[in-house]
Amino acid sequence: MSTTFVNNPVLWSDVPDVDVIRSGNAYYMVSTSMHSMPGCPIMKSVDLAHWEIVSYVFEQLEDNDGHNLTGGRHIYAQGSWAASLREHEGMFYVCFSSNDTRKFYVFKTDDIERSNWERHVIDGLRHDPGLLFDDGRVYVIYGNGGIRITELTADATALQPDGVDQLLFETEREGIGLRCEGCHAYKIDGYYYLFFIDWPRVGHGRRRQMCYRAKELLGPYEHQVVLDDDMGYHNKGVAQGGIFDTPEGEWYAMLFQDHDAVGRIPCLVPVTWREGWPVFGEEGKVPTQFEVPLRTAAVKPLVISDDFDYGQNQLALNWQWNHNPDPERWSVTERPGYLRLKTGALAESVLQARNTLTQRTEGPACTAETVLELSGLQPGDHAGLVAMQNLFGTVGVKVGEDGARWVQMGVNRGDGGEDVVEQVAYEGERIHLRIHFNFEESIDQARFFYSSDGDTWQAIGQPLQMKYTLDHFMGYRFGLFTYATQQPGGIADFDYLRYSRS
Incomplete structure (x- = not known):
């Protein structure tokens, strides 16, 4: 198979809090959209080098003064945060919390590119959630420092009565400014893997990627730092995101980096495995360029010109x-x-x-x-x-x-x-x-x-x-x-x- 090059950042644009899955030979990525509507963009790639917007999870999240920018109210920096994207038994799921409504949202569809998402709302915040399907049961793992686990119903649309709902563990405090958050949860080869970021005050003093793993869902968990690199950019750590595999069995992580005024930009990082632990990057660094298998697809831009020549009152997905x-x-x-x-x-x-x-x-x-x-x-x-x-x-x-x-x-x-x-x-x-x-x-x-x-x-x-x-x-x-x-x-x-x- 011929190859193409991935250059980091994959997108030099504001696509924060990324979560990527593979479905067949295609990859899908969801991102935070906050006060921008429609919300929770779904991006697609077939080669990991080129991404296009194919749909949104919702046209609007709520219909009130804050979301409508009326009555002197707004939701700047609120709305949808840090969504989790998963596929399970032919259905796609997106979940996230909204700080302004203090609610947890679950959307589901059988066609991720058609935007026909079914909406479910659960009271209470679940900060930076990671959705996990495990042996017929469904969990959401979330929190900042104090990491909690809550069980959902089998269709992931409500809390499971009498289900698991407890503190899973506390993350490190000593020398840490921002304790672990941004959960991405997986079960791989008999281990549960939970990925987070934290921000230590000591050492380099930048955001870094953490991995917690356990043989049992409820622990005990051990942990390692799996990436601490800034790609030479102002001590801004590349971190927060999850992992996925390719049809050829290779592994990657999609993370992001704070890049000042342009926003938080996604970076693709090769992942290998050593003694059951994921190893991010090449010699601990995020490569600026590397090869991946080429799968031919038309490349569509993230940002477009527009003549506003439409047959119906519906704009291109880029807007x-x-x-x-x-x-x-x-x-x-x-x-x-x-x-x-x-x-x-x-x-x-x-x-x-x-x-x-x-x-x-x-x-x-x-x-x-x-x-x-x-x-x-x-x-x-x-x-x-x-x-x-x-x-x-x-x-x-x-x-x-x-x-x-x-x-x-x-x-x-x-x-x-x-x-x-x-x-x-x-x-x-x-x-x-x-x-x-x-x-x-x-x-x-x-x-x-x-x-x-x-x-x-x-x-x-x-x-x-x-x-x-x-x-x-x-x-x-x-x-x-x-x-x-x-x-x-x-x-x-x-x-x-x-x-x-x-």
């Missing part, structure tokens, strides 16, 4: 909304060939703007560009292109109370509102907008531009020093937005989105 969208206030069919966004509730900044449509950014650098038509905007409306995180940057058009239009660049002023860095009077009916993102070697800067014709570009404002912050817990995205500051009903028409990596 996600910031929180639940308002379906009455967006369309790609009302004006064919355009994304139309309509303003609704008043907002102070893009952080409160409903129907902001986003995609990931990618390293080492990338550019997003759009054309905005202005005739439908009303006094007080603001529309344009955003570099989205809590420390956001926007470039777009603001309409004054007298109807005058200004192209402006703005940033978070510190309280969620927007400070205008620079504004310039603008008289045209269309405007081209561009953001260039640079993630090389922690430069982490975004630059903002506008043009009246798409040929001659003018920088505006100042470079945005991008920063990954835990109040959003997500890498920078680019997004198309509009919101009203005076009255609802304005219309922003986006002709296209052009995306490139550079």
Whole structure:
């Protein structure tokens, strides 16, 4: 069989809390999506080198003010966290907790690529769960430091009455800043294997991958450090994830690395076995490149350009909304060939703007560009292109109370509102907008531009020093937005989105 190369990171983009399974000759990966909707993306690969989005587990998780970004509420950094993906007897299962609802969710389907997931909700948080099917019984193993095990019903949709529900063990405390979390659970060749990350204060003082193993499910467990490496990047450990095998019997782990403003990026790590213990990497290091068997498949990008030329009001899978969208206030069919966004509730900044449509950014650098038509905007409306995180940057058009239009660049002023860095009077009916993102070697800067014709570009404002912050817990995205500051009903028409990596 011919081979292809895997380069690490596999995806230089925000795909955190990964969990991978193999089903036949295909691999599927789920990831955390928090406040982005639809949620829990399912990615597919046939060669481990190339991944594409094939479905989502849910269109929306809940229908309330927080999830809808209404009533002054939001779920930034909440929503779905650290999902576990498993296949068992022809069914696929995804489970996770949501910090804002304080509930545990289980979704199941017999077709992972068709998005027809059945939803079940269980009260209570089960932090960073690992789902385990074992001899006709089902367990979820979870926790931070104090690792617990709870038994579910055989169909994994509810708590098992009088089932196992206990503390499994306590992980190390001495010299540890963040105790073990991020469970991935397996039974392999008579051993139970539980994988976690922890973050010691001593030694290198970075996130590392831990393995606990036992002959009996309830223990006793012994443990080892199975990976402690940062790939030479600022002491940011490659850790948290699970293992899987190939049809040829080789083993791999998919883990992730904190990579500053671009987010948490997945890395593929070869795994071998020694005396019943998994050995991660090559001589304790994550290889930057290695060969895997080639299986031919069309390669589809993670982030795309879009002409918004759709026959029905349904977007490509690469797009996600910031929180639940308002379906009455967006369309790609009302004006064919355009994304139309309509303003609704008043907002102070893009952080409160409903129907902001986003995609990931990618390293080492990338550019997003759009054309905005202005005739439908009303006094007080603001529309344009955003570099989205809590420390956001926007470039777009603001309409004054007298109807005058200004192209402006703005940033978070510190309280969620927007400070205008620079504004310039603008008289045209269309405007081209561009953001260039640079993630090389922690430069982490975004630059903002506008043009009246798409040929001659003018920088505006100042470079945005991008920063990954835990109040959003997500890498920078680019997004198309509009919101009203005076009255609802304005219309922003986006002709296209052009995306490139550079």
